[in-house]
Amino acid sequence: DVRAVKPRKPKDGESLACATAELVRGAVAETLKYSTKPADMVADPEWFLELTRQTHKRRFVATGGALKDVLKLDQETDADMVIGDDISEGD
Structure with missing residues (x-):
């Protein structure tokens, strides 16, 4: 949801x-x-x-909710790393 800051007319006595x-x-x-x-x-x-x-004119993306699992980087567990080591030793 991106919204622009729209100008409004100044109130009486306001610049x-x-x-x-x-x-x-x-x-x-x-x-x-x-x-x-x-x-x-x-x-x-x-x-x-x-x-x-630092945040002026920047856009931020929330990666929670439905996007939480889709945008998650591949995270290797300790077990995945051990399996990867075993495969490389067998070559």
Whole structure:
């Protein structure tokens, strides 16, 4: 679900820059609330600002739910590795 931040008309006495800044703040908060704990956002303002800079104009993909098993990288178990070693020794 990708949505653009749409501009709105400023309220009475509010500048366009303030209205835009408020919209961007809201969009960033909405995006980050799914990937960052609220306590982390308010605990260290410098960290939060740096996180915001690094994630600006980035798209994130959630790989949970139905995609969880499809996108999982091949993970070898210890047993798979032992079997692989036995095969290579037999050659």
